[in-house]
Amino acid sequence: MKKVKRFLMPAFILLVLTWIYGLHTGVIAQEGHDANKAQEAVQHTPPMEAAPATAPATGGCNVPFGDDLGFKGKLGKIIAQTPVCSASCTKGCIDPKAPKGYLGIPGAPKPNPIAGLLWAIWVGWIFSTVGAFGGIMAGVGHITIFGLANYAKSFKKTNPALNKFLTDTIRVSNMFLVGLSALVSTINYWRMKRIVAPLAIALAIGAVGGAVGIAELTAGKISLKSYIGYFGLAVFVVAGFMFYGTTEKARAKRKAAREAAKRFEEAAKKGGEAEGVKVVKFGITECVFTFYGVEFKFSPLVAALGGFCIAIIAVFLGIGGGFLLVPFMTDIVKLPMFIVAGTSAFVVMIKMIVGIATYMFLKGVKVWWPLVGTELVGIFIGSMIGPRTQKYIPDIWLKRLFVVLAIYVGLRYTSKGFLGHSIVPPY
Amino acid sequence: MYERWLEYLDRGLIPFYRLVDDPVLAYFLGTFLLALFCVLVGELLVGLAIYMNRNYLRRLTDELIKWNNLAVEAAEKGHQDAYHTFNKEANDVYGKLFFLSIAHSAACLVPIPFILTWMEMRFGTVDFPLPFHVPVVGSSVNYIFTFVVLYLPAWWLFKKVKKHLPVYRNIETLLEDSARAVKEMKSLADLLEKRMKKTKRVKTRVQEA
Numbered sequence: 001m002k003k004v005k006r007f008l009m010p011a012f013i014l015l016v017l018t019w020i021y022g023l024h025t026g027v028i029a030q031e032g033h034d035a036n037k038a039q040e041a042v043q044h045t046p047p048m049e050a051a052p053a054t055a056p057a058t059g060g061c062n063v064p065f066g067d068d069l070g071f072k073g074k075l076g077k078i079i080a081q082t083p084v085c086s087a088s089c090t091k092g093c094i095d096p097k098a099p100k101g102y103l104g105i106p107g108a109p110k111p112n113p114i115a116g117l118l119w120a121i122w123v124g125w126i127f128s129t130v131g132a133f134g135g136i137m138a139g140v141g142h143i144t145i146f147g148l149a150n151y152a153k154s155f156k157k158t159n160p161a162l163n164k165f166l167t168d169t170i171r172v173s174n175m176f177l178v179g180l181s182a183l184v185s186t187i188n189y190w191r192m193k194r195i196v197a198p199l200a201i202a203l204a205i206g207a208v209g210g211a212v213g214i215a216e217l218t219a220g221k222i223s224l225k226s227y228i229g230y231f232g233l234a235v236f237v238v239a240g241f242m243f244y245g246t247t248e249k250a251r252a253k254r255k256a257a258r259e260a261a262k263r264f265e266e267a268a269k270k271g272g273e274a275e276g277v278k279v280v281k282f283g284i285t286e287c288v289f290t291f292y293g294v295e296f297k298f299s300p301l302v303a304a305l306g307g308f309c310i311a312i313i314a315v316f317l318g319i320g321g322g323f324l325l326v327p328f329m330t331d332i333v334k335l336p337m338f339i340v341a342g343t344s345a346f347v348v349m350i351k352m353i354v355g356i357a358t359y360m361f362l363k364g365v366k367v368w369w370p371l372v373g374t375e376l377v378g379i380f381i382g383s384m385i386g387p388r389t390q391k392y393i394p395d396i397w398l399k400r401l402f403v404v405l406a407i408y409v410g411l412r413y414t415s416k417g418f419l420g421h422s423i424v425p426p427y
Numbered sequence: 428m429y430e431r432w433l434e435y436l437d438r439g440l441i442p443f444y445r446l447v448d449d450p451v452l453a454y455f456l457g458t459f460l461l462a463l464f465c466v467l468v469g470e471l472l473v474g475l476a477i478y479m480n481r482n483y484l485r486r487l488t489d490e491l492i493k494w495n496n497l498a499v500e501a502a503e504k505g506h507q508d509a510y511h512t513f514n515k516e517a518n519d520v521y522g523k524l525f526f527l528s529i530a531h532s533a534a535c536l537v538p539i540p541f542i543l544t545w546m547e548m549r550f551g552t553v554d555f556p557l558p559f560h561v562p563v564v565g566s567s568v569n570y571i572f573t574f575v576v577l578y579l580p581a582w583w584l585f586k587k588v589k590k591h592l593p594v595y596r597n598i599e600t601l602l603e604d605s606a607r608a609v610k611e612m613k614s615l616a617d618l619l620e621k622r623m624k625k626t627k628r629v630k631t632r633v634q635e636a
Contacts, residue, residue, distance in 0.1 A: 009583045016576050022558055024451045072552065100430075127530040128480075134526060177533070344525065360571075369547060370432075373540030376533045383530030384476055387483030 061089035061158045069096065074220075074364030075103065075165065082159040092158030102148060103169065103368050111146035113374050119145050120375040123177075124382020125389070126402075133242065133402050135319045136235055138177050138375065140409055142170045143228060146371070152224045160223065167224045168365040171318030175352045175359075176372050177379065200346045206304035207351040210311030215358035218316060219365065227317075229417020232410045234317050239406030241327070246399045307347060314348075315355035321348060436545045454550070458573055461546075462581040465538040470585070472534035474598030480527070481601070487527070491520045499613040539578075546570045 061083040068076030085095035085107070094107055101108030119141045127134035143149045152166035244250055286299050306328045314321030325344050359365040408424060415423040444457035477484065498513035547570065554567040589595045 009580065012576075013580045013583075016580065019558065020451065020455050023555065024449060070552070124530050124533070127526045134530070369540040369544035373537065373544065376537045376540060379530050379533040380472060380476060380537055383527065383533070384479045386530070387480050387527075 061091075061093055067096075069094075069106070071104070075366055078159065078161045078165050079105070082155065082162055089158075092154045092156070102146075102151065102371075103366055109147040109151050111148075111371055111374075113370070116141075116146065116371055116374040117378045117381075120378020121382040121385065122378075123375070124379035124384075125386045126382075127379060128383040128386025129389070129393075129398060133238060133406065134379075135174065135177070136238055136406070136409070139170075139174045139231060139317070139319060141375075142173050143231070143413075149224055149228065156223070156225075161220065163224055164220050164222060165365065167222055167227050168219055168359055168363065169367055170224075171227070171316075172356055172359045172365050173367050173372060174318030175315070175356050176367055177375055200343045202300040202303040203307035203343065203347045204350045206307030206309075207311040207347050208354050210308040211315045211351040211354040212358050214312045214315045215355050215363065219359055219363035222316075225417055225420070227417070228413045231317055232413025232415075232417055234313065234319065235406050235410035235413060237324075239403050239410055242399050242406060243403045246396055246403060251396075307351075310347075311351040311355075314351055318355075321351070433545060433548055436541065437549070440542075440545055441549075455573070455577065458546075458570075459577045459581060461542050462574060462578040463585070465542055465578065466582050466585045468538045469535040470589075470595060470598060472537055473531060474594075474601055476531045476534045477598075477601050480531070481604075484524075484527070487520060487524050491517060491524060494520060496613045539574075543571060543574065546574060 064081045064083060066080055068080045070076075071079050079094065083089055083093040085093040085098075094105065096106050098107035099110075100106055101110040120138075123134050123138045123141065126137055148166060148170055152163050152170075155162040155166070285301050310321045310324045310328060313319075313324065325347060329344065360367070411424045412422045415421065440457075440461065443460045444453050446456055447453045494513050494517035498510050498517055501507075501509035501513055550570040553570065555569070555573055556567045557565075560566045589599055
């Protein structure tokens with residue numbers, strides 16, 4: 001296995017070089033002379049602003065644009081179907097003369113880089129202090145703070161396809177932040193040999209199925225309104241987990257754990273009898289084994305099913321799903337710490353990558369790179385601020401603050417999504 | 428504002444693509460150099476994040492090791508309840524470390540979206556034909572695909588020489604220190620191995636007797 005691994009990357013490089021050689025010699029070619037296109041791209045400076053196009057003068061919002069404005073793939077087709085702005089059509093339309101905004105669409109909102117950076121610093125700060133809520137707040141940024149939801153909403157009646165396409169870009173942008181970061185974590189854990197392959201594979205099989213399935217089924221079909229509603233529900237679940245952490249019961253458990261640790265350490269010094277190891281049952285549906293008297297049950301089927309369900313929720317909403325995965329592994333599958341470590345990062349990575357790939361390569365969804373880049377910078381800065389401010393704010397108060405925030409966000413999104421208006425201010 | 432930044436980026440990055448005359452080779456050489464640049468800058472930023480958070484990381488790692496090892500010792504002694512309690516505490520600490528590592532990992536990827544923004548502007552309309560039709564992917568790929576396939580070798584190459592590069596050598600030491608939990612955390616698998624060896628020894632003695 002080690003020998004195979006050693007030759008994996010050189011073989012990959014060889015394949016890439018062969019492909020490049022094929023392109024260079026013209027053995028691999030396509031209509032449209034792409035080599036010339038590449039040369040043109042290198043030699044000429046492309047225009048930075050939107051190319052003005054001629055717009056039909058009248059016709060209300062019923063006249064489709066008919067021009068893809070140079071956008072490739074699915075977005076180009078959708079743009080061509082969008083009404084062009086005129087005196088009688090000012091909302092839910094595209095003004096080709098307007099400056100380029102989100103995704104390069106003329107007239108689309110252009111998230112302010114400073115606001116984007118500040119919001120991402122806030123997300124990074126949450127990641128490094130509270131944890132799970134960071135992914136949710138990244139989503140709140142894309143939906144509300146950067147004005148993308150309102151922009152998508154404007155196309156609800158004039159071009160529902162663009163409304164749904166923009167909803168998908170919000171989902172994929174969320175996934176990018178979590179997925180790419182989990183990728184790097186996984187590489188580190190893999191190097192540290194912290195990933196238990198059989199369990200990770202069982203979970204990943206389910207996760208891949210869920211991620212591909214939900215992306216295939218819902219890409220281009222979910223309106224922004226529904227997405228916001230479901231996102232709000234997920235925020236309530238996170239709020240529930242965080243609230244439990246602040247309850248007397250949970251705090252008493254932590255206190256008891258510390259006391260038990262003390263007693264256990266004292267008892268350990270005196271020595272004790274080991275009870276031994278016994279594998280009770282091994283199979284596809286159930287693996288039961290005891291390590292020194294402690295019983296573990298691990299069902300590859302349950303793991304795959306859990307991975308499947310969590311991936312459906314995570315990829316549908318464009319969140320990492322770590323807040324569901326870790327309790328699933330520790331409380332339902334009852335796995336020990338050394339198995340949970342690394343495996344969760346691996347599964348988050350797999351489902352995010354599969355989700356992103358399905359949305360982007362199969363469904364033609366795009367992301368706006370400058371926004372993703374600015375957010376990564378912000379998360380990086382926020383992650384360094386978090387540990388420095390943590391000593392000034394007690395953990396319990398931090399959690400309480402986020403529970404209140406999560407309830408507010410949950411109420412706002414759920415009511416906006418399912419009732420059509422927010423029941424909390426701003427209405 | 429983005430347009431202005433793109434113009435600056437364009438001035439800085441396009442020379443990488445004008446090193447050779449052949450357009451295909453120029454594109455791939457330029458993209459490989461950009462991928463290598465992303466790897467180098469990303470690794471520097473990760474090192475900076477870990478260095479800035481080293482005390483907090485150390486505290487969390489110590490706590491993780493403590494609870495995990497207590498859990499394993501509880502298992503060794505057969506205290507099932509104690510095992511589950513300590514394991515839960517270890518998981519809570521691990522949760523914090525996990526999300527912190529996600530935030531640190533973002534640092535590694537910071538340069539990539541900016542490079543892709545520029546590549547989209549320059550090469551967004553270029554299709555790169557594949558030698559054959561690949562199910563799911565199709566017959567051609569775009570600039571993102573070419574960047575990813577060149578980023579992987581660049582990253583692999585960097586890992587090979589990292590220990591010999593001045594600043595990156597120190598970053599590697601920092602990374603190793605932050606990963607010490609792996610070495611110091613006891614594992615139930617180790618207990619199993621220990622127990623199996625013990626059982627084997629007893630069996631051998633019985634057979635000899």
